[in-house]
Amino acid sequence: MQRLKSVFRHTAINTALSLALLGLLISSFNALQPVDRLVYDSMLRLWPRPATDGLVIIEIDERSLKELGRWPWSRRTHAKLLDTLTQLNAAAIGLDIIFAEPENADPVADRLLAEAIRHNGKVVLPVLPEITGLRKEGIKPTLPLKQFIETAAGLGHVDIELDSDGLVRSIFLEAGFDNRKWRSFASVLLQVHHEDHTLKWQGESRPNTHPSRSNLWWRNQRVLIPFADNSEFQRISYLDILQEKTTDLSLENKIVLVGASAAGLATRFPTPLSGQSEPMNGIELHAQVLNSGLQGFNLIQLSKPLENLLTFILLFATLISSRIYNNKPLIPLLAGMISAIATSASLFYFALSWFSPVAVLTVLILSFPALNWQSMKHIGRTLLFERQRNSATLAAIGDAIIITDSEGRIEFLNPNAEILTGFTLQEASHRHINTVLIGLSTDQAKFWSPSLLLKSDKPVSTCYLKAPNGNEYTIRLSCNPIDMPIHETKQYMFVLSDITETVKMSRRWKYLATHDKLTGLPNRIKLEELIDRNIADEKDNNCFAICFIGFDDLKTIDETLSLSAEDFLISAIAKRLKTCIRIGDSIGRWSNDEFIIIFNRTDDKERIAILAQEIISVLTLPYPYLQDIYSLLPRMGISLYPHDGETAKQLLTKADAARNSVRKHNTPAFCFYSSSKNTPIPNIDQVLELSSVDQRVDNLSPDDQQKLEAIRLRNQELKKTIQSAKSSSKLKRLLSSPFKKT
Template sequence: MKWPPLTDRTFTGLWLVCITVVLCITGALSRIDNVIYDAAQQNTDRDIPTDVVLVTIDEQSLSSLGRWPWSRRMHAQLIDRLHADGAKAIGFDVMFSEPQKEDLAADRLLADAMARAGNVVLPVVIEKVRSNGQLVETLPLSSLVKHAAALGRVHAELDADTIARSITLWEGLDQPVWPHFAQAMLTVAGQLPGPFSRRAPQVPSRGVAMLTKHDQRYINFSTAQRHLHSLSYLQVLRGEFRPDTFRDKLVLVGSTASGMADSLPTPVSGLRQPMPGVEFLTNAMVSIRSQTLITRAPFWLSTLLACTLALLPMLWLPYSRTRTGLVATIAFAVLVLAAAMALPVWWCVWVPMSAGLLGLLCAYPIWSWRKLESASQFLDSELSRLQQELGTAGQTALGTDAQTLHPDADPFQRRIDQVRAATALLQHWDQTQRETLAFVSHDIRVPLASAAAQIKSELGEHHPTHKQMVRALAWTEDFLQTSRAQMLRPDSFSELNVMALLHEVADDIYPLAMAGGLTLVLDLPDEPVWIQGNVDTLSRAMANLLSNALKFSPPAGLVRLSAKLGYGQVHICVTDQGPGIAPQDIERLFKRFSRLEPRPASLQTGVGVGVGLGLYFVNTTVHKHGGTVTVVSKPGETTFVVNLKT
């Protein structure tokens, strides 16, 4: 079974789908997706929440309170001050996994302060104790865990480019038992939105040494253009803040000092100024509370959308010009890029579109390549056909001449040269044919006219031989005029008044109408209508239409010549009251040597029967003038309409 050849559209579509699917599967453009995501985050300005305060362990605090680690007595004092001022929840991004050996009472004081506050959240860290070692969960001291309101995992997911964009809501060894630190903070404050679970999910076991993650989400950062409200640890410890500064606030305590903070590169900070871990946690908490965490679209949906985007240019490229298609494709790509940036920010859905974008941008060059191949194959077949039809002269023009003109040209350029040579040869032959036809028509016309005059003087004008000579002379004149119409060139046209031309033609035709007992009615505008054209050929064309109307009109019939202006054109109508033209005859009216039989009485009107070139001449002349000829016919009325540009 032989498969039918692929169309250019199908061929291009298959290529685009293959390219897009490969890019999606390999993830080759994932970094570009990340750049698009980061650009959207960097250019979004959101309101900073007023009920979130950072207490920062900064350089000033370290300089005044001494080197880290500080005594846990100070942390206890800090908690007491925050609790006394009415903090709703206190989160410590500080690990207390080992006892303070030099001051064991300090741990007890810290635990007591946490118990009094009742709203302190402590971190859990899952890490490897050594390179390539086993993962372990590091928790705070048991005495502190006992009085902690909640525990949360402090962790950020790093993408392949080492940028932190996301968090996992639940993690743990074997089972995801630990909520994220930001989620734990909101649970303690009673501000965790309903869609978020307060209980650890149950997932299939992977083993006690395996890290299990559940529900990865991306953060809509709030600190792209602004910074969160913060106070120095030293200021809070000394009470250097206004009363109610922390009342009903979510307070996070963490380090921002250089060299000490667990800084992370983020979309809004980049590698130059990494974001402190405590600020990252705050952004995650704000995003959870406002329910603006971003969900990444599943792979199958991203792939399907990417393939759809890549195929969409096939809706307009086959019907567009080269430049229009290119502009439309680029404009659509810009629109898709804007949508890729807007979706995560405003609709909290991230659909990676770089594969679809590249496929979309590949549509134009692949389509152009395919059309170029098709054009090349068509040129080859047509040139081969021309060589066979033109014989030796064609083989010389299409073979030797093109290689002589451009011996080093590429194959496609050589084909173009061959087409030019063939065009020049055909134009030369066409011009030669026209000149020969005009020459022969003229040379035949002169002796025929002399012979007709001699027969008329010797035998009389009613002699059958004279009538045959007159008819032959008329046919020769038709051939000559047709040749002239075919050789018309628009650059030789001059300005003419088409209304004056119609009046002159009507005056010439009027005696024939009177001789046939017909009425010629004119309905022409009084004002002049100017067009660019050739007076002789247009006059003969209109005369042919009026002559045909006389031929097919019944005795005592009426022929109407009218004209009107509209939409930058002049519409000239010639209407007769003849028997009408059958629909199957209308299709061949304007072909060479095609004619309909007139009424018998027309032979007495002096109009005569032509060889079938009259309407062909009309059609050729009107088209050379950039116009059209149409026919509307029904029994008892036929109208020829000529439309010319003004």
């Protein structure tokens, strides 16, 4: 009860309220907006959305410009395109081309285009806000010609707003000029496709803040864009549609976007995913918005009042709870940080709302030194006035305490300081602190003098201490002046906090982030880093090979196995692979049943083929587990640097493609990547011979040896059957599943 009462002391509540209000101010005024955006972009990259198949992009690309001539083209051309799309039964067409001026050279072309729009009945045209002056008030809408407006199914604005850092993260579902209002281009297309869709799609309200002013372009209903992989959208050249080269194309119940993608013609916008791909053009941004609308991903920014309330609650609850653990404020502060991150991630992934945890994390990080500093300062004052109680109090402190005079001569050591320094209080008394802490060093200096903190503006330093007992510690050394009565000699308190375990924990976290927990092998992140490091190596004759290994039959076996048996098989595969690689090679786990081997400093296919054969021979050995024996079918694809690619993504993609070329053969095999469609694979007889080679069975039980013998007999029978088979279809049927649980 006494500890609970201390929580509600005025000082504790005032401190918690002050820090919580500080976080509220940071959140309200977006003081850390760049950091907020960095966290948002990182979370967005970790959550890529799938691309829908109900959307087709028709690009005005370089090839189309080369064939059809310089831009702009005759509107007869666009009319012909619309007639073709009408014949293909497109559900809705977004024509992202501005027709604001009549075609004086061919007036009939305007009439033909208007007829094509009317005949289709599902064409949406853009409204473009253009800057006519230097100020925002100079933005005015540019609309299509009247005859096009009358025949179109709808108009949608194509206004795109950049954030202050120059990236596009959101779009406004509504925009207008004075009293006129238009829905966004993508929103109108969705309404044409599904009449009730627009009513279900709402964003963050941001109404016109100057309703009394005229000639003002305004925006409303802001929604965040949950970006998908831009390369997954179906794309077709404008020229191919015009020349009817896509005879097998079906646009039934699909939305079609027509716009420019050629360099110099299309404006490009950087996005949070621009670090992984090129900036997006306008038609691609509309495709991203349509993709989120078609799949129901309505990602919005949490309202500012709700965000402020959530920030205040998280901070106040954490800071109040820290008073219960007054001596260990790190525990509630860490719990508060984890809670803020978990709340943000949960709202982002499940509620499709973005809540920034930056304000909470910043205040909690800043509050830790303050809470720790106040605690140590209070202890120092108590030690000064209570000499008889000093020894007991300081002995109970987990940190090492050294008190010196203004010249650095030692006057007191607590027991922890005696252990760290190897000196007793009597031995260290009146010695200089530099001679007692002689084993100190830093990252910059092999030998470091703690007396430098006496006159330093930064009274805290992280350093390393080698104790007389041979142990090495990472410590946080702080030096604080002690307020003394008048005419008393000034004293300083050195506090040595052992943060060795904290540093080890940090390194452990880094290791877990880059290694697979089950096998201890590098994971996907670490493998990509190793490949990029090899590519960046500027040494002469820089070459290496990527070996992509997969076990398709492991997925089938997993359905009948327990988790412990599945973990056993994966661990056994990893152990066998470790015995197969050379010194200097790297191995890692790519996914559940996929592994990667990096053969460094070689592009000799013959040598690599020998290594691959050795690996297959090891991996095809039976896997005894309890009362059963399992056999697996490894398939390997190999790509070479720099022959097959110059980036990690290219090398991995081509190695996986090589592996896919042997997956149709139900045998263990490997293959090098080749641009040829018919990539050769190892001979079937050779693979069966490899899988039936004599194995060491000394350590197997009699039952396991009988099962292993049954597998060998089955392989011999299969080989004889293959030699006598007269057709490839019969061979494929016989080899449908030669390696299964016996």
